[in-house]
């Protein structure tokens with residue numbers, strides 16, 4: 001598989017010409033294409049699969065949006081762009097502050113835009129703790145907004161906006177609406193077409209792509225520029241091994257088969273910088289049911305290391321850093337339940353009459369877990385957690401034996417993962433080189449770019465589709481304004 005940069009001088013002739021060429025027909029590509037088309041461009045989307053959709057169509061359809069969207073308002077939540085910005089910067093870091101500012105300031109109008117394209121969002125809120133919704137509620141808390149210290153920095157609000165659709169993949173409802181718009185408005189689509197190289201002119205401007213289609217090598221010209229929107233690299237085992245050594249062999253990638261990092265390698269061939277390539281969101285959530293959050297999570301030394309009410313991706317990231325990546329969820333009789341996410345396969349190790357027996361059963365040093373539990377219970381009785389500030393809603397002393405332990409170790413349970421690293425872009429979705437300068441004629445959006453959250457510790461569900469759709473639009477507009 002070649003992903004190289006070729007010179008315009010080496011192109012024998014162009015087989016097709018457009019103003020804007022978009023590589024990939026997932027959420028970022030479809031939004032880029034729509035905006036470029038509406039700005040008057042002749043737009044050609046080149047898609048490797050036999051149909052569009054990508055990982056976006058397989059997804060749960062959660063968009064991380066806020067600042068006071070129509071759904072938030074209808075459900076009685078008073079969010080603001082400033083609260084959203086403060087939360088995102090506090091939890092995700094200030095490295096891309098200008099990108100985050102733009103995203104938060106324009107979120108309400110981006111929500112309206114998505115809806116006006118036919119992406120449906122019900123005006124209802126799911127109040128419980130869930131990873132994805134099987135119902136049709138339009139709003140859900142999907143991140144760490146209520147976690148300490150973030151709840152003291154910014155007013156928490158639910159920001160997971162789920163496109164309305166039954167089952168596990170409402171993402172296909174959103175993609176169907178957006179691809180229909182594209183096709184109705186004259187965006188041209190070339191499926192079964194795998195881009196293998198970017199083409200640069202003598203000034204270094206990206207002016208086309210080389211691709212393979214039906215066994216032939218073709219060259220397509222892009223008069224204005226190219227948008228890379230080809231997804232992440234979870235499906236490329238070599239890239240994953242090289243960049244994300246923390247992942248055990250048992251971890252399974254989430255995505256479409258073509259999320260193999262090809263867009264990142266295309267960008268690299270043109271001199272692009274990458275960022276957060278080690279970033280990963282892994283998940284094997286302990287909830288639902290929410291009552292399990294009232295348990296404690298300890299490592300092989302019987303010590304707590306994370307607030308149990310964290311977003312599941314944050315919990316997973318902390319588990320991955322524990323000695324031997326081992327972790328247990330400890331519950332008492334009052335809150336006992338089996339974790340409902342079947343794919344996680346968290347094994348019940350055993351039930352124990354008392355904590356001393358559990359220490360022996362789990363091979364935790366004698367006295368260590370008893371000490372942890374004693375301290376936790378003393379504080380929990382007062383509604384406090386001086387170690388990790390777990391929210392009082394989830395605090396209760398664990399004193400009703402028998403007790404049970406679930407093995408939630410990173411390398412024993414079944415963690416699914418997506419990559420967060422990729423091409424470095426600015427707030428206009430322009431791909432940057434290693435000196436921070438935009439590469440002429442080249443934009444990128446979606447999972448082939450470095451996500452705003454660069455680690456599972458700060459990810460929130462919807463942080464791919466939300467920014468992917470928004471910066472996809474920005475990419476289309478940027479190229480057409482040049």
Ligand SMILES: Cc1cc2nc3c(=O)[nH]c(=O)nc-3n(C[C@H](O)[C@H](O)[C@H](O)COP(=O)(O)OP(=O)(O)OC[C@H]3O[C@@H](n4cnc5c(N)ncnc54)[C@H](O)[C@@H]3O)c2cc1C
Pocket residue numbers: 023024025026027028029046047048049052053054055056057058059060061062063064171193194195196229230231232254255256258259260262263418445446447448461462463464465466468
């Ligand atoms: C089961 C599941 C649930 C998820 N749920 C959510 C969620 O609820 N919210 C959220 O924010 N994120 C979710 N995600 C993650 C999210 O779906 C992806 O991060 C996001 O869809 C990426 O969008 P994209 O446009 O960048 O890439 P994709 O949607 O993957 O689109 C990229 C397209 O590029 C094509 N392509 C690749 N290489 C080439 C090439 N060389 N030439 C031409 N075409 C190429 C691919 O075939 C693909 O169609 C979920 C993912 C999965 C798998």
